[in-house]
Amino acid sequence: MGFPSVDEQMAVLERGCEHIYTEAELRKKLEESRAQGRPLRIKLGLDPTAPDIHLGHTVVLGKMRQFQDLGHKAVLIIGDYTAMVGDPSGKSKTRPMLSRQEIEVNARTYFAQAGKILDMSEDKLEIRPNSEWLNGLNLADALRLAGKMTVARMLERDSFEKRYKAGDAIYIHEFLYPLLQGYDSVAIESDVELGGTDQTFNNLVGRDLQTDAGQPPQVVMIMPILVGIDGVEKMSKSLGNYIGVTEPASEMFGKTMRIPDELMRNYYELLTTCSMSEISTLCDPSKTHPREAKVSLAKEIVARFHDAAAADREAELFDRVFRDGGLRDDIPEVTLSTGEVGGNGIMIGKMLKLLDLADSVSDGKRLVQQGGVSIDNEKLSDPQATITPADGMIVRVGKRRVAKVKLT
Numbered sequence: 413m414g415f416p417s418v419d420e421q422m423a424v425l426e427r428g429c430e431h432i433y434t435e436a437e438l439r440k441k442l443e444e445s446r447a448q449g450r451p452l453r454i455k456l457g458l459d460p461t462a463p464d465i466h467l468g469h470t471v472v473l474g475k476m477r478q479f480q481d482l483g484h485k486a487v488l489i490i491g492d493y494t495a496m497v498g499d500p501s502g503k504s505k506t507r508p509m510l511s512r513q514e515i516e517v518n519a520r521t522y523f524a525q526a527g528k529i530l531d532m533s534e535d536k537l538e539i540r541p542n543s544e545w546l547n548g549l550n551l552a553d554a555l556r557l558a559g560k561m562t563v564a565r566m567l568e569r570d571s572f573e574k575r576y577k578a579g580d581a582i583y584i585h586e587f588l589y590p591l592l593q594g595y596d597s598v599a600i601e602s603d604v605e606l607g608g609t610d611q612t613f614n615n616l617v618g619r620d621l622q623t624d625a626g627q628p629p630q631v632v633m634i635m636p637i638l639v640g641i642d643g644v645e646k647m648s649k650s651l652g653n654y655i656g657v658t659e660p661a662s663e664m665f666g667k668t669m670r671i672p673d674e675l676m677r678n679y680y681e682l683l684t685t686c687s688m689s690e691i692s693t694l695c696d697p698s699k700t701h702p703r704e705a706k707v708s709l710a711k712e713i714v715a716r717f718h719d720a721a722a723a724d725r726e727a728e729l730f731d732r733v734f735r736d737g738g739l740r741d742d743i744p745e746v747t748l749s750t751g752e753v754g755g756n757g758i759m760i761g762k763m764l765k766l767l768d769l770a771d772s773v774s775d776g777k778r779l780v781q782q783g784g785v786s787i788d789n790e791k792l793s794d795p796q797a798t799i800t801p802a803d804g805m806i807v808r809v810g811k812r813r814v815a816k817v818k819l820t
Contacts, residue, residue, distance in 0.1 A: 415446045415483045424478050425633070428471070428682050430609055433616065433632040441603055441631060451484040455602035455630070457542070457593060458522060459491035465525040466654040467713070468638040468647035471682045472606045473529040475635055479604070480531045485538060487600050488526065490519050493543040494592050528657050528717055538600075545599040546592060557591050560624060561617070566590075569613045594618035602630045608637050638682060643672035661718045665726035668710035673702045676709060684712045746815045748801055753819070757800040760785070760792060767807055767815040784810045 415421070421442050422435075432438055445452050456476050458469075465473075476486045495515045523539070530537055549557070566587050567573055575582050590613060597605060597618030607615045612634050619629040637646045640653025647654045655667045671679060677695040680686055686694070694705040707730070711723040746767045752758070758766075764776030764785065777795035779785050785792045786808045787799065805817040 415442075415449075418442045418446060421482050424482065425475070427688075428475070428635060429633055430636045431612075431634045433619070433634075437629075438604070438631045438633070445484070445603075452479070452603040453485050453487050453601060454479040455487045455489060455597060455600060455605040456607070457489040457491050457494075457596060457605075458526075459495040464521065464649060464656050464658065465528075466647055466649060466656050467683060468640075468654065470529050470657065471635045471638050472608060473526060474683070475606055475633065477530055480536045486530060486536060487538045487540060487602065488530070489596050489600070490522065490539060490541045491593070491596075492516070492519060492541045493546040494589060494596075525657055540600060542592070542596050542599070546595070554588070557595060557621075558588065560621060561587070561591060563587075590614045590617045591621070594621040597630050598622055598625045598627060601627060603628075604631045604633060606633050606635065608635055610637065636678075636682065639675055639678065641667050641671045643675055655713070657717050661714045661722040661726050662729070664717065665710045665714050665723070665730060668713055669706055669730065671706070673697075673706075676702070676705055679709055683716075684709070686712070744815055745818050747818045747820055749820050753801055757798040760797045760799050761795065763799055763801065764807070764809065767817070769807060769809045769813050769815055779809055 418439060422439060425438070426432070426435070441452055444450075454476055456472055476488075480486050492512075492515050495518075496512070519541075526532075567576055569590075572582055572586075593614045594617035596602075598621050602618065602622070605615045605618055612632070615630075615632040615634070619632060622629045639645070640647040640651060641655065642651070642653040645651050645653060649656070655664055659667075668679075677691060680691045680694060681688075684691075694700050694708060707727055710730075711727055714723040714726055748758075748763075748766060752766060759773070760780055761770065761773040761776035764770035764779065765773050770776035770779055776785075780792050780795040780797070783791060783793070788806055789808075801817045801819060803817065803819050806814065807817065808814045
C-alpha cells in the first residue's frame with residue numbers, strides 16, 4: 413500500500429504526544445519508509461503485571477493503532493520475562509516479582525483486550541514475548557549488558573534518585589530492568605518505541621543500546637499519563653479511579669460522567685478522534701454546556717468499546733435516572749433466600765451488603781445515615797431499621813446503585 417505524505421503522517425502522530433526524541437528523526441524515518449515502501453516497526457512493551465487494560469493503557473495503544481492505520485507494523489512486546497524482574501518506573505519501593513503462572517494468565521487477558529484497540533491482522537501486528545531472546549542470555553551476556561550503563565546514569569532516573577536520597581533500598585536487579593527493556597529494541601530492530609512519561613528513561617536506554625549494536629537508534633514517542641476519574645492520581649485499578657475496556661456500557665458511561673470538567677479536554681484529545689477545533693468547541697463552556705460535552709465524551713468512549721446503539725441507550729437511561737429521577741429498565745435482580753432473611757426480617761445494613769449495594773454492614777448503615785438509601789421510593793433514616801424483604805422490592809443507594817429483590 414502507499415503511505416500518506418510525511419506531513420499528513422506527522423499531523424496525526426504528533427497529536428497528544430508529550431515529547432518526541434526527536435521530531436526530526438521521526439520525519440526522516442517516515443521519509444525513508446515512504447521512499448522504500450517499507451513500513452516502520454513500532455514497538456510497545458507491556459508487562460502483564462495485572463490482568464486488565466483500562467483507558468490509561470489505551471493512550472499508547474491508540475497511538476500504535478494510528479501507526480497501523482498509516483501503514484506501519486506494530487510490534488507488541490509481551491514482557492513475560494521482564495515482568496518477573498518488575499519495572500521500578502515511578503515506584504517508591506521494589507515491585508514484587510511475579511510467578512511465571514501469574515504472568516501467563518495476565519498475558520492471555522492482555523491479548524484479548526488489546527484487540528479492542530489494535531488491528532490484529534497478521535500483516536499489521538507482530539506479538540513477541542521477550543522471553544524469546546532474554547531466556548537465552550547467560551551470565552556473561554548479562555554482565556556485558558550491565559557494562560553499557562554506569563551507576564551514576566542509573567541514579568539520574570527520578571524514582572531511583574528519590575529512593576537513594578531517602579535512604580530506601582534499591583536492589584541490583586532493578587538496575588537491570590531498563591537494560592533488559594532496552595535490549596528488546598535491539599532484538600526486534602525497533603524504528604519507533606512508544607511509552608508513557610514514566611517510561612522515558614527505559615525507552616531512551618533502548619536508543620543507546622541500538623547505537624552500540626550498530627543499529628539506527630529508535631525514535632522515542634512519549635505519551636502523557638491519563639489522570640483517573642478522581643482528577644488527582646493517574647488512572648489505576650488499584651486506586652479505583654479507572655475505566656476498564658471490558659466494563660459494561662453502563663459502568664463505562666457512568667464513570668465517564670463523573671470525571672471533573674477540567675479533565676474533559678485531556679480525555680477528548682487522548683481518547684477520541686475528534687478534531688482539535690471540535691474539542692475547542694466542546695470544552696468551551698460558553699459554547700457547549702459541560703454536561704452536554706461530557707455526555708458526548710461518554711458516548712464516544714462507549715461506542716468505541718461497545719457500539720453506537722449501546723452509547724445512545726446509555727445516554728437515554730442516564731437522563732432518565734439523573735435528570736428525571738427515574739429507574740433503568742435493566743435493574744439487576746438479586747436473590748435473597750428466606751434463610752438469609754429470617755422470620756423477623758433483616759437489618760438494613762446486612763441487606764444492603766447482601767444486595768451488593770454496600771461493601772459491608774457498617775458501610776450500609778453509614779449510607780442510611782447519610783440519607784442515600786430508599787426502598788420503593790421511600791427514604792430510610794434509621795440505620796438500625798429491620799426490613800422485611802418482598803419480591804420485586806426496589807432498593808436504591810444514591811442515583812446509580814439499585815437492585816430488585818427476588819426471594820427464594
